[in-house]
Amino acid sequence: MNEKSTGLGYIYGIFIVLAFWQVASALVNLPIIPSPGVVLENLISVFVPKIAIHGLYSLGRIVAGVFLAVLIGIPLGLCMGYFARWDRALSPVVYLTYPIPKIALLPVIMLLFGLGEMAKVLMIFLIIVFQVIVAVRDGVKSIPKETYYPLYSLGAGVADIFREILIPASLPKFLTSLRVAMATAISVLFFTETFGTQYGMGYFIMDAWMRVNYLEMYSGIVVLSIIGLILFSTIDYIEKKTCYW
Amino acid sequence: MIKINNLSVTYQSLEDCYAALDNINLELEAGETCAIIGPSGCGKSTLLKVLAGIITNFDGTVEINDQPIRPSKQRIGFIPQNYGLLPWKNVDENIRLGAKIKGLSSASGTEDIALLLEELGLKGLERRYPGELSGGQQQRVALARAFLLKPDLLLMDEPFSALDAMTREEIQDVFLAVWREHAVSTILVTHHVEEAVYLGRKIVILSVSPGTVSTIIDNPLFGVEDVRNHEDFFQLCRQLRKKIKEDWSK
Ligand SMILES: Nc1ncnc2c1ncn2[C@@H]1O[C@H](COP(=O)(O)OP(=O)(O)OP(=O)(O)O)[C@@H](O)[C@H]1O
Ligand SMILES: [Mg+2]
Numbered sequence: 001m002n003e004k005s006t007g008l009g010y011i012y013g014i015f016i017v018l019a020f021w022q023v024a025s026a027l028v029n030l031p032i033i034p035s036p037g038v039v040l041e042n043l044i045s046v047f048v049p050k051i052a053i054h055g056l057y058s059l060g061r062i063v064a065g066v067f068l069a070v071l072i073g074i075p076l077g078l079c080m081g082y083f084a085r086w087d088r089a090l091s092p093v094v095y096l097t098y099p100i101p102k103i104a105l106l107p108v109i110m111l112l113f114g115l116g117e118m119a120k121v122l123m124i125f126l127i128i129v130f131q132v133i134v135a136v137r138d139g140v141k142s143i144p145k146e147t148y149y150p151l152y153s154l155g156a157g158v159a160d161i162f163r164e165i166l167i168p169a170s171l172p173k174f175l176t177s178l179r180v181a182m183a184t185a186i187s188v189l190f191f192t193e194t195f196g197t198q199y200g201m202g203y204f205i206m207d208a209w210m211r212v213n214y215l216e217m218y219s220g221i222v223v224l225s226i227i228g229l230i231l232f233s234t235i236d237y238i239e240k241k242t243c244y245w
Numbered sequence: 246m247i248k249i250n251n252l253s254v255t256y257q258s259l260e261d262c263y264a265a266l267d268n269i270n271l272e273l274e275a276g277e278t279c280a281i282i283g284p285s286g287c288g289k290s291t292l293l294k295v296l297a298g299i300i301t302n303f304d305g306t307v308e309i310n311d312q313p314i315r316p317s318k319q320r321i322g323f324i325p326q327n328y329g330l331l332p333w334k335n336v337d338e339n340i341r342l343g344a345k346i347k348g349l350s351s352a353s354g355t356e357d358i359a360l361l362l363e364e365l366g367l368k369g370l371e372r373r374y375p376g377e378l379s380g381g382q383q384q385r386v387a388l389a390r391a392f393l394l395k396p397d398l399l400l401m402d403e404p405f406s407a408l409d410a411m412t413r414e415e416i417q418d419v420f421l422a423v424w425r426e427h428a429v430s431t432i433l434v435t436h437h438v439e440e441a442v443y444l445g446r447k448i449v450i451l452s453v454s455p456g457t458v459s460t461i462i463d464n465p466l467f468g469v470e471d472v473r474n475h476e477d478f479f480q481l482c483r484q485l486r487k488k489i490k491e492d493w494s495k
Contacts (some may be wrong), residue, residue: 150329150390153297153400154346155317164342225337245333245374 006236010229031214043219050204050216055223057199061117061189062231065124068180072125073132074174080133081140097122103188115196123192128181134194135177139170179235181233186228201227247398247430251305253455256290264455265291268305271449271458275310276428278467280435280445284493288456289434290326293400296432297323301385309398318332320347322396322429324404328387330375336386343394353444354393363388364419366412376439378408385416386401392423401433414473418443421468436480438489442466448485452492459492 018036018097043051080087102123107131111127113119143165151161193202201224252269255262265288273279283289294300295307298316313483322343323329330339340361344354362368365385373382384407391399404420405413417440424431435441441448447469452459462485472478 073251146325146327146329147331149294149297149299150323150331150342151327151346152299152341153316153323154394155298155321156313156346159319160346163348164331164334168331171333208359243333245376 008185010233013186022241034214034218039215039218042224045217046219047223051182051219051223054199054201054204054220057197057226058189058193058201058224059227059230061120061193061200062124062182062185062227064117064121065185065189066128066182068121068125069128069132069181072137073129074167077133077136077174078140078162078170081137082161087137094130094133098134100126102126105185106192110196119196120189120192120200123188124185127185127188128178132174135173136170139173140166149201156238168242172239175235175239175243179232182231183228185242186224186231190224246275246310247271248308248309248311249305249430250307252292252295252307253304254288254300254302256291266295266303267374267455267457269318269456269458271461273430273432273447274431277446278424278433278444279447279449280433280441281449281451282435282441282489283437283451283456284453287451287453289451292323292451292456293323293402293432293434294400297321297400299323309311319398320394320396322391322394322399324387324401326402326434327424328375328383330383330386332375334376337366337376339375340389343390347394351374357393357441358389361392364422365389365416378487381409381412384408388416388420392420395427396429398434399429399431401431401436403436406436412442420444438485439473439478442478442481442485450489450492452495459495460488462488 010149021036025033047192076090080090099162105126106119106123109119109122113122142181147169151164155162189200190202190205193200194206197203201220205220205224206216208220249269249271252266253264254266255264269292271279281289281292291300295303296314298314298321309319312318331342333368334342337358338356341354342354362371365388367382367385367389368432369388370378370382375386378386384404388401388404391401405416409467421444423429433444435444441465444467445464448462450460450462451457464481466472466475466478466481469475
């Protein structure tokens with residue numbers, strides 16, 4: 001029943017967005033806002049030959065960036081949450097660097113890592129990793145000390161404590177942080193894809209705009225938002241499966 | 246064999262120190278059971294946490310079989326007052342946790358688990374999470390975890406407090422059956438005089454603030470068949486009540 005109602009929720013959401021779009025295009029009545037029907041028609045015809053490859057590139061960069069952020073952010077956050085010494089040593093560094101708008105670092109990163117994939121993935125990584133570190137650390141710190149008692153009395157080692165307590169307890173906070181960071185990551189990815197590459201949704205959308213092909217531009221925007229939908233619903237799904245309790 | 250010598254525990258708060266236990270002396274033969282009765286806040290849970298190796302900052306000595314407490318070396322089954330279940334593990338995983346940490350093979354325990362679930366009335370709840378159980382059910386899961394571990398020392402902090410009178414008596418008998426089979430040294434905290442007389446070979450009365458041992462009683466009725474219906478049982482409970490009243494009003 002629950003699965004069904006989330007499915008219904010998505011259909012409902014899509015319907016609302018389409019309705020607003022339709023109204024807007026009817027009111028403005030200019031080629032700059034084509035009606036959703038025409039755009040969807042165009043999308044169906046150009047998706048496989050033109051857009052799919054760009055979508056895959058963008059998706060791949062996001063997945064790579066998230067993967068790196070998880071690989072580094074979760075262990076760091078767990079250690080900072082559990083070992084007071086790690087926290088004392090690393091928190092100042094995190095607090096100093098976290099507020100820097102990552103987009104401001106883009107020129108530096110491009111100088112160091114070139115215009116290619118590495119710079120784009122790194123940008124996503126930088127945006128997500130701080131949120132993950134702080135969320136996981138706070139998740140660990142908010143575990144009541146009684147939770148550890150059964151493991152202490154069993155003589156559990158650090159590895160046991162990480163596996164049985166720290167990781168499962170901080171998982172919900174981690175997924176929330178990922179959700180929060182994801183939207184920013186997608187917007188910044190869009191921006192970085194407007195130069196130094198021939199692939200990616202950012203490139204496709206800007207290219208269509210330059211060619212004054214509004215139909216393709218809107219098709220690209222629709223695909224971008226579908227990518228977002230897929231990412232968010234994947235996070236929701238993982239949360240439901242692993243954080244049922 | 247458990248030896249507690251001159252044990253004192255002080256809690257360090259932000260500003261002040263608070264003496265929770267003062268100069269406790271207690272000896273327990275291997276395989277003996279000991280019931281601890283004391284007013285709320287006298288340090289019963291604190292004493293169990295020391296024995297479980299959770300509180301390591303104390304004065305005096307505490308030894309199990311002439312060794313200082315080392316949870317990684319000894320096998321300690323500890324049921325904390327709040328049951329100590331991990332909310333992200335279902336009943337089955339929670340029960341297996343102790344055996345898993347101790348590196349016992351999971352296959353060998355499966356039969357024991359089935360039996361324990363049956364005896365403790367937990368059948369059909371294996372896939373539930375602690376948040377989906379009643380207090381009494383959670384308590385029984387904690388008991389199952391401790392019993393499955395076959396510990397050298399069993400520490401139970403008010404282990405039957407959340408159970409109704411009938412279930413409580415049944416589960417007390419489950420405990421006695423487990424105890425008879427493995428002769429595990431047990432210390433249990435209780436607020437029930439009858440429970441202390443039924444389950445404690447030794448009965449220890451603590452008195453308040455800071456907690457000290459005021460009386461140790463050797464219970465002649467422990468292990469007597471069907472003792473709950475004997476006149477002697479009521480007699481002893483009555484005497485014990487009187488004694489407790491005296492001790493606590495001092
Ligand atoms: N972490 C702590 N920090 C400071 N004081 C504490 C702490 N834990 C317990 N105390 C204090 O130590 C005393 C003994 O606590 P303890 O939990 O051992 O009591 P208890 O005998 O188990 O009581 P109850 O029967 O209510 O469970 C209490 O006065 C309590 O306020
Ligand atoms: Mg207590």
